[in-house]
Each structure stands twice: as structure tokens, then as C-alpha cells.
Amino acid sequence: MTLDISKIRNDFPILNQQVYNKPLVYLDSAASSQKPLQVLKKEEQLHLEYYGNIHRGAHFLADKATVEFEGVRDLVQDFINASSREEIVFTKGTTESINLVASSFGDAFVTEGDEIIISEMEHHANIVPWQLLAQRKGATIKVLPFLDSGELQIEKLDELITEKTKLISVAHVSNVLGTVNPIKKIIKQAHESGVKVLIDGAQAVKHMAVDVLDLDADFYVFSAHKMYGPNGVGVLYGKKEILEQMPPYQGGGEMISEVKFGGTTFNELPYKFEAGTPNISSVIAFGEAIKYLQNLGIKEVTAYENKLLGYATEKLQQIPGMIIYGTHHCKTGVITFNIDGIHSFDLGTMLDKMGIAVRTGRLCADPVMDHYKVQSTVRISFAVYNTTEEVDIFVEALKKLVVMLA
Ligand SMILES: Cc1ncc(COP(=O)(O)O)c(C=O)c1O
Known part of the structure; x- marks a missing residue:
């Protein structure tokens, strides 16, 4: 068609x-895509008809908003073919998703002397959070170079990956060069050495089908505003067994199970990573952007x-x-x-x-x-x-x- x-x-x-x-x-x-009427109208409709804070209200408006909000989680799960809705965490955007992983995965798994590999073609959002982590932990950043054509030199991964490598973080599509990187190959090679991989999908999701299961990505992150959705919303996809081992990123309401002055227990996935009131209206309107893309094919x-x-x-x-x-x-x-x-x-x-x-x-x-x-x-x-x-x-x-x- x-x-x-x-x-x-x-x-x-x-x-x-x-x-x-x-x-x-x-x-x-x-930089940011424009939004179809369907997205704009959804946000307006929410505010005109059923806005309320989610997950905590004992009234009609809050319940309806909650159902719609959680429905978008299902849509995202389906859109990227994740195996469960608990693996979909809403964030402010790609930048926050990467910072979340750098902070939380970094706290849990990265120690002094460890190495993180990023590529030479990354957006600053996929460089600086790793540098901050490296400074905090005494870890090292290694860089996978690209050729003048814009092709990643993935044959160099062999020498870059060592027993100290904890994570590779690389763009699916470069925001400057447009290169579609061979991420499935990179992930496979990383996994053979027990290394986890984060894929920055900010520039990929509106252009191509993404299947996180087929890719076997450990983390896949993107922003709604680059795929016809509202700004202020992003997604962190993470494999459940990894997210479960990661500590919370921020503390506050929603992310807890029980709070005592003697100690607090944390909520289950994905809420453990969604502290505070989220961007309710933008998440709900984001659902329409996904439907719009799916409708086009x-x-x-x-x-x-x-x-x-x-x-x-x-x-x-x-x-x-x-x-x-x-x-x-x-x-x-x-x-x-x-x-x-x-x-x-x-x-x-x-x-x-x-x-x-x-x-x-x-x-x-x-x-x-x-x-x-x-x-x-x-x-x-x-x-x-x-x-x-x-x-x-x-x-x-x-x-x-x-x-x-x-
Ligand atoms: C490849 C890539 N990664 C990360 C980002 C950061 O996205 P955001 O500003 O939505 O967090 C961008 C934005 O241009 C990008 O192109």
C-alpha cells in the first residue's frame, strides 16, 4: 500500500x-517532529473530560486517566515487541532514560577499573551520562570509531571488549550521519562476552520497525517527541531480570511499596523507576502517536x-x-x-x-x-x-x- x-x-x-x-x-x-491532530486532540480531550492524577485516585476521573495511561504502556510494549509491560518505564525522554541506566545500572554493576564502550558517533546524551558514571566510579570510557563514510568499525569491538567491559551503549541511528548501525550484530558479540547493551533508539523509532526481542537488546531508549508524540515523555525498555536487579533511580511517591522511618520497600516494576506524578497528559497523547504510526504501517x-x-x-x-x-x-x-x-x-x-x-x-x-x-x-x-x-x-x-x- x-x-x-x-x-x-x-x-x-x-x-x-x-x-x-x-x-x-x-x-x-x-530535532523534533510535528504532531498529528489525533495526538493534539487526545491531550485536549483528557484535560476537558477526565484529567486526574493516576494510580492514586478513588474517583472516576483518576480511574479513567489511569486506565488510559496504563493502556499506553501496553501500546509501547506491542510497538517494540517487549515481552512484558513491566519492562516499559516512562521517563522524560531519551536523555533521562540513559541517565537512569547510567545511574542505577552503574550503581549496581560498575566498579573501579570497569569499562564502558560507546561509539564515536553518539549524541551528547549518550556520552556525558557515562562520563559522569566513570568519574564517580573510577571506570573508563572506550570509544568505537567510525569510518569517514559513517560506518562503525565494528571489527574493532574484538579488541575493545575485555573482561572489564560492563556495558556497550550505541545509537541505533546516528542523528548526524543517519547511519543505521548493525546493532543486532553488536548485541550478539557483546553477549558472547557477557556484556550488556543499551541502544539509543531516539532517531530510529519513527523510521523503522523495532523488535527488542529479536534484537535481544538489554536496554532500548527513545523519546516520544521524535516520533510524532508530545515532548517531555520517553521510554526506557529494559529486560525484566536486569531492571529487577537495579536500584531505584529517584525516590518519592509511586515508587515505594511501604515507607517507614526505619526503612522503605520499593514498588514492583515498572513503578520502582517512576517516582512522582508522571507527565500524564503527554503519555496518554503519546499513545495516539503510536497508533498513528501503526495505522500508516x-x-x-x-x-x-x-x-x-x-x-x-x-x-x-x-x-x-x-x-x-x-x-x-x-x-x-x-x-x-x-x-x-x-x-x-x-x-x-x-x-x-x-x-x-x-x-x-x-x-x-x-x-x-x-x-x-x-x-x-x-x-x-x-x-x-x-x-x-x-x-x-x-x-x-x-x-x-x-x-x-x-
Ligand atoms: C541519537 C539521539 N540520542 C539522544 C537524543 C536526546 O533526546 P532527548 O532530547 O529527547 O532526550 C537525541 C536528540 O536529538 C538524539 O538524536
Whole structure:
């Protein structure tokens, strides 16, 4: 079944507007995607009809909100094929999910002299929490490098993994290079040495089907706002037997079973990791984002976005001075580039005035910038609502700017 993109675009009213008297071309979905009406309406409906605090209310509103909230946990479980709903922990986002694991798994399992492996292409959210853990524990961070093409050098894992390695944490899809990493292979190799693996799926979940059971991932983390859902909500998937051995991350209401001044017992999974009132409305609306993607069909979405990526890449390669970072054939979602002799910020500013929203800068990935020895870049990124016509508008704008600015 092919997707009806003009119908899809009608689901995203924000796209149908002019900025600076030009039709908006939104090419920044890797930073945050726009939300379909279904998501926006759900949040409004909750607040108009049945908002109440969850898990603790003895009244109709709280009960209904609780049922809906917990229903989203089931939806997430199904969406990533987890074996149980207890393995789905709601967080603020990918960043908090990684910090939770770094803190809690780190406290339980990482000791002085241990090693954690991350890759050279990680977002800062998958670097800094491990550095903080390493500082706290006297552990070491080791880095798996990538080639200029954007391909991870996974053959180097052999020498990087030692008997001291406790965890490998790596992106499923790079937010700069778009590389789809061979995470199943990495996980298999890690497990052969008894090493656990966290996958940062922030840039993967809206582009491709994710099956945590098939991957055998120990942890898989992502954010709702990058997959058509609200901001302020993320997911930590963790294997039950590992989560059970991990201490709580934060203390407070909800995460306890019984509190005495002499000592407290903790709630069962997943509530042990959900202290305090969660982002009720955003979690409930997130359920609609999942349904929206499932309704479109994730396979159709992948095929369409890959077509867009191929189309845009071919057009961009024809622009004089174009340097694309990340040319691996296994790629999705983003194109990061510079044009020789033109500052990326100038490009971003001028494109904005032409109605085109892109991301510029270091993309929260300093080590990738250092790899290519660049100060900053321009990134365009796609979602299912983008069109080849928008790519054409963008490419024509870029051609004009090359003449103006070079
Ligand atoms: C690969 C990757 N990891 C982590 C993050 C952090 O996500 P969040 O800001 O939603 O916590 C991002 C955000 O851009 C990302 O692209």
C-alpha cells in the first residue's frame, strides 16, 4: 500500500502555513517532529473530560486517566515487541532514560577499573551520562570509531571488549550521519562476552520497525517527541531480570511499596523507576502517536522516507562544493552537510528567511564534528509528511544561496 502524503499532511495543520510569506518547509524532524491532530486532540480531550492524577485516585476521573495511561504502556510494549509491560518505564525522554541506566545500572554493576564502550558517533546524551558514571566510579570510557563514510568499525569491538567491559551503549541511528548501525550484530558479540547493551533508539523509532526481542537488546531508549508524540515523555525498555536487579533511580511517591522511618520497600516494576506524578497528559497523547504510526504501517513509512532520502541525496550531490557527512548505504532520516566556502549559520539563517527550517551547528555531537574537523554543519531531516516537492524547493533555494554567498 502506498501512502497518501497529501492526506497525511492534512493531519499536521502546523505544516500548512507561511513563514516570512513563504510556504513552510519543515526539514527539522530529527530535532523534533510535528504532531498529528489525533495526538493534539487526545491531550485536549483528557484535560476537558477526565484529567486526574493516576494510580492514586478513588474517583472516576483518576480511574479513567489511569486506565488510559496504563493502556499506553501496553501500546509501547506491542510497538517494540517487549515481552512484558513491566519492562516499559516512562521517563522524560531519551536523555533521562540513559541517565537512569547510567545511574542505577552503574550503581549496581560498575566498579573501579570497569569499562564502558560507546561509539564515536553518539549524541551528547549518550556520552556525558557515562562520563559522569566513570568519574564517580573510577571506570573508563572506550570509544568505537567510525569510518569517514559513517560506518562503525565494528571489527574493532574484538579488541575493545575485555573482561572489564560492563556495558556497550550505541545509537541505533546516528542523528548526524543517519547511519543505521548493525546493532543486532553488536548485541550478539557483546553477549558472547557477557556484556550488556543499551541502544539509543531516539532517531530510529519513527523510521523503522523495532523488535527488542529479536534484537535481544538489554536496554532500548527513545523519546516520544521524535516520533510524532508530545515532548517531555520517553521510554526506557529494559529486560525484566536486569531492571529487577537495579536500584531505584529517584525516590518519592509511586515508587515505594511501604515507607517507614526505619526503612522503605520499593514498588514492583515498572513503578520502582517512576517516582512522582508522571507527565500524564503527554503519555496518554503519546499513545495516539503510536497508533498513528501503526495505522500508516511502519514498513510503508520506511520505504517512503528512504525514497525521499535517496531523491534528496542525488539532488544535493549536484550542488557545487557540497560535502555530505555520512554516505553509508545503510542510512536513514537525515542529511548533514556543508558547502565549501559558506558558513553553515549563514545558510541556516537565509534558508529560514526562505521558509525552510533546517538545523545548523554541532548537532549535539562534538566528537562527530571533530572527526570531520568541522566547526558546524547544516542538517536536513525527514518525516513521513515531507515531499519531493519540498526537497525541490530546498535544493533550488540552496542553489540560489550558493550563487549569493560563495
Ligand atoms: C541519537 C539521539 N540520542 C539522544 C537524543 C536526546 O533526546 P532527548 O532530547 O529527547 O532526550 C537525541 C536528540 O536529538 C538524539 O538524536
